[in-house]
Amino acid sequence: MNFAELIERLTENTQNSLPLFSPELCLVVTIVALLFVRLLGIDRHLPGSIVAIIGTVAGLALAALQWRDFHADDTVTSVPLFTGLLVYDPFTVFFRVFLLLFLLFVEYLTMISGIPDQEDAPDFYVLLLGSTLGMSLMVSANHLLMVFLAVEMTSVPSYAMVGFLKGRRLSSEASLKYVVYGAGAAGVMLYGISLLAGLLGTAHLPAMGAALVEFGRQHSSFGDPAVRTLAFGILMVLVGVAFKLSAFPFHFWCPDAFEGAPAEVGGFLSVASKGAAFALLVRFCLALVGKTAGDSPLSHLYLNVGVGLGVMAAVTTTFGNLAAYTQKNIKRLMAYSTIAHAGYMLMAVAAMMVILNAPAGDGTLVTARTASAVSCIQGLLYYLVVYFFMNLSVFAIVALVRNQTYSEEIADYAGLVKQSPLLAVCLLVSMFSLVGMPPMGGFVGKFMVFYGVLEAAQLHPVMWVVFVVGLLNTAFSLFYYLRVLRNVFISPLPEGARPVDVPLASDGGRYILFLTLPVLVLGIFVDPISGVARDVATWLFRG
Amino acid sequence: MPPADLNAYLFIAGVLFVCGVVCMATKRNAVGVLMGVELVLNGANLNFVAFARFTPLGLDGQVISLFVIVLAAAEAAIALAIALNFYNNHLTIDIDRADELKQ
Numbered sequence: 001m002n003f004a005e006l007i008e009r010l011t012e013n014t015q016n017s018l019p020l021f022s023p024e025l026c027l028v029v030t031i032v033a034l035l036f037v038r039l040l041g042i043d044r045h046l047p048g049s050i051v052a053i054i055g056t057v058a059g060l061a062l063a064a065l066q067w068r069d070f071h072a073d074d075t076v077t078s079v080p081l082f083t084g085l086l087v088y089d090p091f092t093v094f095f096r097v098f099l100l101l102f103l104l105f106v107e108y109l110t111m112i113s114g115i116p117d118q119e120d121a122p123d124f125y126v127l128l129l130g131s132t133l134g135m136s137l138m139v140s141a142n143h144l145l146m147v148f149l150a151v152e153m154t155s156v157p158s159y160a161m162v163g164f165l166k167g168r169r170l171s172s173e174a175s176l177k178y179v180v181y182g183a184g185a186a187g188v189m190l191y192g193i194s195l196l197a198g199l200l201g202t203a204h205l206p207a208m209g210a211a212l213v214e215f216g217r218q219h220s221s222f223g224d225p226a227v228r229t230l231a232f233g234i235l236m237v238l239v240g241v242a243f244k245l246s247a248f249p250f251h252f253w254c255p256d257a258f259e260g261a262p263a264e265v266g267g268f269l270s271v272a273s274k275g276a277a278f279a280l281l282v283r284f285c286l287a288l289v290g291k292t293a294g295d296s297p298l299s300h301l302y303l304n305v306g307v308g309l310g311v312m313a314a315v316t317t318t319f320g321n322l323a324a325y326t327q328k329n330i331k332r333l334m335a336y337s338t339i340a341h342a343g344y345m346l347m348a349v350a351a352m353m354v355i356l357n358a359p360a361g362d363g364t365l366v367t368a369r370t371a372s373a374v375s376c377i378q379g380l381l382y383y384l385v386v387y388f389f390m391n392l393s394v395f396a397i398v399a400l401v402r403n404q405t406y407s408e409e410i411a412d413y414a415g416l417v418k419q420s421p422l423l424a425v426c427l428l429v430s431m432f433s434l435v436g437m438p439p440m441g442g443f444v445g446k447f448m449v450f451y452g453v454l455e456a457a458q459l460h461p462v463m464w465v466v467f468v469v470g471l472l473n474t475a476f477s478l479f480y481y482l483r484v485l486r487n488v489f490i491s492p493l494p495e496g497a498r499p500v501d502v503p504l505a506s507d508g509g510r511y512i513l514f515l516t517l518p519v520l521v522l523g524i525f526v527d528p529i530s531g532v533a534r535d536v537a538t539w540l541f542r543g
Numbered sequence: 544m545p546p547a548d549l550n551a552y553l554f555i556a557g558v559l560f561v562c563g564v565v566c567m568a569t570k571r572n573a574v575g576v577l578m579g580v581e582l583v584l585n586g587a588n589l590n591f592v593a594f595a596r597f598t599p600l601g602l603d604g605q606v607i608s609l610f611v612i613v614l615a616a617a618e619a620a621i622a623l624a625i626a627l628n629f630y631n632n633h634l635t636i637d638i639d640r641a642d643e644l645k646q
Contacts, residue, residue: 145607152614156621163625172625172632173641179622180576180638184567186618187583190611191560194590201599203607256644 010083017081020088023063023096027133030055031126038122048121049111052129056107060100066093070539080142084204087142090539094381094532095139095279099272102388103132105515106268109392112507113399115262116164124164128268131157135276141283144193144203151189151240154276155182158269162261174260181253185243192236199230205283209290216297231301237284238305244277245342248316255323258335263402266331267395270338274345275384281349282377286540289356299357306353307462310453313350314469317343321473324480330398330410333480334391337434340477341387347470348380348449351456351463358459370541372455377537379448382530386433386441386522393430393515397423400508405498410484415493419500422509424488426516431481433519436474441522446474448530552593559586573626573636577619584615 001009018025034051037043070090078089086092106128110116116124134153141147159182163175197203200211219226239250246254258266289302296302320340327333355372401416401423402408417424433440436447450470457463502508522529559582566579588608595604630636 145603145610148607149610149614152618156618159621159625163628166628167632169632170644172629173644175625176573176629176638176641177644179625180567180573183577183580183618183622184564184583187563187567187580187587190584190587191590194556194587194594194607197600197604197607198590198594198598203600203603259644 013083017086020066020079020081021086023059023066023100024133024136026055026059026062027129027136030059031129031133034122034126034129043118043122047118048125049107051122052125053104053107053111055129056100056104060097060104063093063096063100067097081140084206085143085146086137086140087205088140090536091279091283092140094536095275096136098275098384098388099132099135099139102268102272102275102392103128105392106264106272108511109267109396109399110264112511113264113396113403115264115399120164124161127157127161127164131161131268132272135272138276139279139283141280142205144197144205144208147237147280147284148186148190148193148240150280151244152186154244154273155186158265158273161265161268162257164265165262168260170260172260174257178253178257181250182243185240185250188236189240189243192233192239195229195233196237199226199233205287209287212288212298213290213296220297222301227298227301230298234288234301234305238281238309241277241281241284242312244273245281245346246274246339247312247342247346248319248339251316251319251339254339255332255335258338259329259332261331263331263395263399263408266334267392267399270334270395271384271388271391274338274342275388278345278349278380278384282352282380282540285349285353289353296357299359302353302357303359303460306350306357306456307460308350309346309353310350310456310463310466313343313346314466315343316340316346317473318469318476319343321476321480324477325483327480328410330408330413330484333410333484334394334398337477337481338391340473341391341434343473344446344449344470345380345383345387347453347466348376348383350466351449351452352376354456354460354463355452358456372452374534374537374541375448375455376452377540378530378533379445379452381533381536382448382522382526383445385529385533386445386519389515389518389522390430390433390440390442393426393512393519394434396508396512396515397427397430400502400512401500404500404502407498410487412497413484413487414491415497416488416500418493419497420502422504423500423502423512426512427488428485429516429519431485433523435478435481439520439523441519444523444526444530549593549597552589552597556586556589556593559583559589562586571637571639573629573638574623576638577622577626580622581615581619584611588612 034048037048037051078087081088131154134150137150138154141150159175159179162178163171165171200208202208202211243250290296317340320336320343324333324336352373355369405412433442436442453463453467457467563579563582563586566582567576570576588611591604591608594600626636
């Protein structure tokens, strides 16, 4: 191929890719616009938050149009973008819509709660949009280079966002801890990526799947140094992802960062960053397995990865729930709750890996296996959608209460129900949903995930342990949420407490109600979203 | 002297990686920790360039290492800004003194 042909192919490829990449381009344009708004001093007349919201709505509309296209034509499976660096499929589009919608909610929350102030608003939204752009790349990454770039692109603006309140001691400490852990985890992840790319001779995820089958034929026993190196590489990449998920031994940053950061940033990091990291984890795991059940020569290695993830999930959940007991600061409590929920969701991915790679000797059909794996991913997606609403609702309530009482201590929530019944009831609904009580959405999400784990338990005994630990944890977690709710509903209003006045007719009241209603709706009308989740999961395995 | 083979490069990269991890784990100064991160990233970079020369990874490896160099610079810039912010509030960049956020 000569130079002219090469250029022609590149141009054609880029021209085909750009329209499918339009939601992200919209974010990029908004970021540039925000920088200009700041530079030219337009932000005195047109607040940065408005510019950011316009850009996000445009991006969301484009992503929604892509979603409609997929429904119109379900023969489309996946399209590689930019010579295969990214992939465009229903999974990508689902997460794009998820992330952009979440971004919109967070932007509106920051407008209501007044963090950041007028002066810093353009900078803050540049960081927020940049981070979301990174997450959006994370869910569509199809190449190890993009995996690393996207993870870094998500992390680097979040470090700055955690330390955004410049004069505060705790805020600066939180961001320092976050950046030190984050940079370390990214370094380890990159080394793992280099080992994988070198061993397999390619960094393109679909090509890696094929190369792994070939690799497995030559080196299959675990005693082989090449297989050990491969396992090391996989482990190191998983360290990077586990850091983003705040899964057990890599969770240290999470409580500190959440306590030091404003509640709005905490809410953003807990849902968006976690959702994107799960999408990336699913993509990476499926790239290893190659989307076929149980016939890879390296199945035993992947089975161990799955069981390892399951054990990690069980430990993460237990740790998060136990550590949440003694917390006095509500943001710190929610950070441990976030860790616990990352554990529940990780169980779904672990179950998927176990189901796909358990020895096929027991006669279960490959199609049945794939169907079970689809139901695991379906559960994960449903859980994420519910988590979006219930977790953001709690963080939004924390932000609104902070604006009036200047406190985030759980003790200062005493008697909240007498001051603002709306906030108290919404907090009750969201927290019961976080526990997983019917009829809230959290119950359905947990039910679907545990159902997947139960299916995996038929194939590997360790998954029974994971299943039981998960169930026990659901019961444990009730108590620390109840401690907050007891304070809100039963404790008497202390003398001289600062008033909390968030009526239904205010922006804040409507916003909280709007966030909490879906939590109930998702618990009662399961079919619409679970149908979408099932379609997306099925498409993911068909490709 | 015969030209160095792949293993020699991988060995050096491994040494860099371990030095970086040890540096990250033991340094008390925030800037020292960041230097450890740079060592880890450069260890990985050396791996990529060596694999580009000796395995079918080819040009991909070199391109990845270029991206990583740029990214490491961006990350260092943010990390130094955060360290400076920490210094402004605490008058030290000793990581062990960052202990006010505790349960």
